[in-house]
Amino acid sequence: MVEHLLASAISAVARALTGARALWRGCAPQPVQRVYFGNHSSHADFVLIWSSLPPDLRRQTRPVAGADYWDRGGLRGYIIHRVFRGVLVERERREGGADPIATMVGALDEGASLIVFPEGTRNLQDGLLPFKSGIFRLAQARPAVEFVPVWLDNLKRVMPKGKLLPLPILCTVSFGAPIRLADGESREAFLARTRAALLGLAPQESGS
Amino acid sequence: MMTSGMSPAAQAQTMLLFQGIGGALLVASLAGFALKLKVGLATAHPVIDNLNSRIKAWWAMVAVIGLSFVFGAAGVIVLFFLISFFALREFITLTPTRAGDYHALAASFYLALPLQYLLIWFDWYGLYSIFIPVYGFLVLAILATAGGETARFLERAAKVQWGLMICVYCISHVPALLTLPIPGYEGRNLLLIAFLVIVVQSSDVLQYVWGKLLGRHKIAPQLSPSKTVEGFVGGVASATALGAALWWVTPFAPWQAALMALAINLMGFLGGLVMSAIKRDRGVKDWGQMIEGHGGMLDRLDSVCFAAPIFFHLTRYWWVP
Numbered sequence: 001m002v003e004h005l006l007a008s009a010i011s012a013v014a015r016a017l018t019g020a021r022a023l024w025r026g027c028a029p030q031p032v033q034r035v036y037f038g039n040h041s042s043h044a045d046f047v048l049i050w051s052s053l054p055p056d057l058r059r060q061t062r063p064v065a066g067a068d069y070w071d072r073g074g075l076r077g078y079i080i081h082r083v084f085r086g087v088l089v090e091r092e093r094r095e096g097g098a099d100p101i102a103t104m105v106g107a108l109d110e111g112a113s114l115i116v117f118p119e120g121t122r123n124l125q126d127g128l129l130p131f132k133s134g135i136f137r138l139a140q141a142r143p144a145v146e147f148v149p150v151w152l153d154n155l156k157r158v159m160p161k162g163k164l165l166p167l168p169i170l171c172t173v174s175f176g177a178p179i180r181l182a183d184g185e186s187r188e189a190f191l192a193r194t195r196a197a198l199l200g201l202a203p204q205e206s207g208s
Numbered sequence: 209m210m211t212s213g214m215s216p217a218a219q220a221q222t223m224l225l226f227q228g229i230g231g232a233l234l235v236a237s238l239a240g241f242a243l244k245l246k247v248g249l250a251t252a253h254p255v256i257d258n259l260n261s262r263i264k265a266w267w268a269m270v271a272v273i274g275l276s277f278v279f280g281a282a283g284v285i286v287l288f289f290l291i292s293f294f295a296l297r298e299f300i301t302l303t304p305t306r307a308g309d310y311h312a313l314a315a316s317f318y319l320a321l322p323l324q325y326l327l328i329w330f331d332w333y334g335l336y337s338i339f340i341p342v343y344g345f346l347v348l349a350i351l352a353t354a355g356g357e358t359a360r361f362l363e364r365a366a367k368v369q370w371g372l373m374i375c376v377y378c379i380s381h382v383p384a385l386l387t388l389p390i391p392g393y394e395g396r397n398l399l400l401i402a403f404l405v406i407v408v409q410s411s412d413v414l415q416y417v418w419g420k421l422l423g424r425h426k427i428a429p430q431l432s433p434s435k436t437v438e439g440f441v442g443g444v445a446s447a448t449a450l451g452a453a454l455w456w457v458t459p460f461a462p463w464q465a466a467l468m469a470l471a472i473n474l475m476g477f478l479g480g481l482v483m484s485a486i487k488r489d490r491g492v493k494d495w496g497q498m499i500e501g502h503g504g505m506l507d508r509l510d511s512v513c514f515a516a517p518i519f520f521h522l523t524r525y526w527w528v529p
Contacts, residue, residue, distance in 0.1 A: 019297065021497065160307050167313050168293075170301040170496065 003082045011051030018158055018171040022052035026177030027148060029054050033113055034146045037135060039128055039198060040117035041156040049115050049150050052173040062107055063115040066091045101137045108142050124161055128199055131191045139181035146178035147194060151201035174201040215395035221457050225402050229270055236263045261501030277398055281386050288383045289325040294505040295375035298496040303367045308355025312348045312368045320344050320372055324380050331387045340377040345369055374513050381516040390459050390527045399457040407451040408515045411473040415443025432484040444473040459527050472515040479514025
């Protein structure tokens with residue numbers, strides 16, 4: 001209950017601060033199982049995507065987050081585990097560590113939708129970094145799931161790296177057309193296709 | 209510090225003004241509905257639908273201004289503080305800034321904006337009239353060096369300075385009208401705000417109406433393709449006549465009210481062109497999406513930005529001893 005209220009409060013603040021507008025350009029907000037994949041420029045990214053979903057979809061949607069940053073107990077741990085029910089994965093594979101893909105597939109099998117950032121790390125430049133292969137392996141494991149590109153515009157300006165006080169600049173969250181893994185599609189082809197779909201949502205001169 | 213006390217006579221005049229505006233909006237709403245009936249309720253018609261959503265937004269905007277008037281000076285200062293905030297956010301969103309501008313932007317949003325309105329609340333003319341053009345101008349340039357970034361320095365510094373001047377300094381001159389001590393006009397300064405807002409906004413509306421009815425010759429095709437000579441002349445002339453007809457709420461004689469309204473209308477029109485040039489340079493048609501049918505806050509306010517400081521100083525120069 002407290003977690004529920006906290007989640008609503010955090011997303012209300014995020015939306016008020018960024019004036020975030022959700023633009024459903026390629027699909028409608030429907031209750032189907034999806035993996036939302038977005039461009040990554042700040043730790044607040046998943047909050048904004050999550051907040052842009054209608055409340056009934058939010059409850060089924062869990063952000064995938066790096067355990068190295070989030071799993072440190074205290075407030076941060078509380079927020080990611082209890083408030084947002086994050087799916088924590090190890091970004092660096094370690095001996096004996098859990099396979100991140102298996103963790104995500106497990107969450108999908110429980111019926112959740114996911115929010116992922118296939119660049120793997122925060123991108124402080126314009127454009128998009130190359131995608132890590134995880135999104136392809138996830139699609140291979142569960143090919144029926146829709147992969148929806150989500151472009152976050154301007155969030156980088158709201159929360160520049162290393163700054164504590166966010167700026168109230170307007171952001172938009174654009175949802176593109178869903179993508180599914182095609183039969184026999186190669187890793188390179190799928191990564192290129194998903195990346196192009198995400199870039200295609202970016203405004204023409206974003207951040208120039 | 210300002211008090212919100214309005215004299216009974218001023219209250220009666222304010223009521224009369226709002227009743228007049230309500231009547232005009234009612235006529236507009238009925239006309240809009242009739243037009244919609246003519247083309248068919250289910251048929252989409254871009255011009256008529258836009259007209260109707262504009263009229264609907266007008267009701268909301270008049271209601272917000274009316275509510276702020278109920279709270280007197282405090283209500284109006286808070287309202288324009290919020291308007292400045294939304295305008296500045298639209299301006300900064302549309303003008304690309306870089307990571308190195310963080311400190312200048314944070315200072316604009318979190319210091320300069322609230323301070324400017326506080327100074328107006330405290331009625332400190334000597335400081336609020338120079339705070340942003342002098343202190344803001346210099347400090348923002350200094351802050352722009354904080355990131356150590358030299359690329360496009362002048363351009364970057366100027367963007368933030370412009371945003372603050374237009375969205376905060378210029379707009380704040382609307383509530384600053386409350387601070388003018390005009391002999392014989394005590395307790396009625398809210399009506400000066402009503403005069404400015406009614407004249408400048410009706411000028412926008414009348415230019416739109418005249419342009420739609422008679423517009424043939426484009427007046428500035430590069431800057432604002434929808435503006436026409438006919439709309440400009442008809443709109444400015446009729447809004448000036450309206451301003452003259454409203455002389456009874458002002459400290460002005462009818463002919464003075466007409467000249468004031470003319471100055472307001474010309475500045476408003478030219479301000480609209482300037483703001484349009486910025487939008488076009490950024491490749492957009494509207495500043496934002498905040499107000500249904502109108503675009504963003506700045507789309508509705510662009511003419512006020514340019515008219516308010518001039519109206520303020522003309523009034524101050526001739527009517528404040």
